[in-house]
Structures are given as C-alpha cells and as structure tokens.
Amino acid sequence: MFDTTVESTYVWLGLAIVSAGILGFALRVPTAPPPDAKPVARTIDSVAASPHEATARHPVDARRIRIGAHRVGLRGPGGDAHASLAYGPVVRVAGGDGDRLRRVLRGVPPERAFGSETTFARVLDRTRTREPSWQPAPETLIVRRVTWGDANATLVGA
Template sequence: MFDTAVESTYVWLALAVVGAGVLGLALRVPTAPPPDATGVARTVDSVASSPHEATGSHPVDARQMQLGSHRLSLRGPGGDAHASFAYGPVVPATGGDGDRLGAVLQGVPPGRAFASKQRFERALDRSRTRDPSWQPAPERLVVRRVTWGEVNATLVGA
C-alpha cells in the first residue's frame, strides 16, 4: 500500500527529459528577427532595373554586411540573412577604387571622378570581381545607376 508504483518513476523521468528539452529550445530561440536582406535587395533591383539613371536608398538594420556583385548578406543579433540580386551584377562601391566610385555613388559625374571611360570601366570590373568580405554595416545603403556613354553600372555602397 505504501510502495511507489513503477510507472510513476518512468513518468517523472520522462517529464524531466521533456522539460529539459523545452528549456533548451527556449534558450536557443533568437531574441530578434534576422535583418531584412530581401528588402535591401528589392531596393537595389528597383534601381538596377531602371532604363534611366536613378538613385535610391534603404535603411540597414544590421551589424555587418557582405556585399558582392550578385548577392548581399546581413548579420545582426537575430542571425544572418541573405538575398540575391535579380538585376545584376551590381558594383560594390567599397574599398580599392571605392573612393572614386564612392564619389560617383554620391552624385559626382563619372567624367569628373575618372580621367577616361576606360579607367571607369576598369574600376567597375575590379570592384565587381573582388571577393566580398564582412564589413561594418552602414545605417543606410545607397544605390545609383549611372551611364557614361555606352558604360552602364549600378553602384551600391554607403
């Protein structure tokens, strides 16, 4: 009459295992959503698909950004988010020739920033083929589609 039922031991053991599993899942769930890489890519695509020169910008809510000619990755407290550009390749205006390309991105005509169309084309090619790396994310990403003669490019940067 005062014995413990064998089944109750197994029930308590099973409840302890399930409770530990639920606690583990609760502690692993991120506290914030991942950054919105798709929204940023949509802004880039809307400018890149324009038949005319255009400019756009999009706020970036992430700690780090990896910007390539075909793809964008954002890293934040909620994890990583990735998106591909439908209208690529784009030209990351960061590093290397980034100062002159950055000036063009901010509105300087390519003819004032570069001595010739050939130098502008070479700078675009170098920037497109550079391997992307993680950089601190800007607060706002700027996108500009420029044309200089037959040279067309979509510059992306901060």
C-alpha cells in the same frame, strides 16, 4: 520508507540531464527575427532596372551587410537573411575601393572622378570580380546607376 531506491536516482539524474539540454536549447533560440533583406534587394533592383541614371537610398536595420554581384545578405542579432538580385551584377563600393568610386556613388559624374572611360570601366570590372565579404552595415544604403559611354554599372554602398 525513507530510503532512496536505485531506480529513483537514475530517474532524477535522467530528468536533470534532459532539463539541462532543454535549457541549453532555449537559451540558443534568437530573441529577435533576422533582418529582412528583400526590401533592400527591391531597392537595388528598382535602380538597376532603370533605363536612365537613377539614385535611391534605403535604411538598413542590420549590424552587418554582404553585397555580392547577384545577392545581398544582412546579419543581425536574430540571424542572417539573404535575397537574390534580379538585375545584376551590381558593384559594391567598400572602403578599399578608393575615393573615386565612392564619389561617383555619392553623385559626382564619373567623367569628373575618373580620367578616362577606360579607367572607369577597368575599376568597375576589378570591383565586380571581388569576393563579397561581411562589412559593418551603414544606416542608409545608397544605390546609384551610372553610365559613361559603354561602361554602365549599379553602384551600391554608403
């Protein structure tokens, strides 16, 4: 009456394995939703679609950001979110681009930051062709559309 049958040992062992699997799955489920990349993409598109020079700022609620020529991605504790840009390509201004492009992003006219229109165009082309990578996300993303002669671009950065 008090002896354990062989079948019940296997049942308990199987139940323990299934319970451990369910617990492992439950612990892997994110506790927060992924950040929303669509509002960031809409802000970038609204500036890029402008026929005139324009500037916008958008708060970013994510830990990391990846800005490509035609796509933006946000990464947070709940996962990743991506959105396509309708008006591209855009130029990502990151830390390695030097101060000149960052100064233009923050409002300095390109003719004051660069020596010539061809230099400006060359820097834009070189920056556009860079492979996007995940960077720490700023609190506020700055988007600016600039034009100098034949060179025009939508700059995105912090």
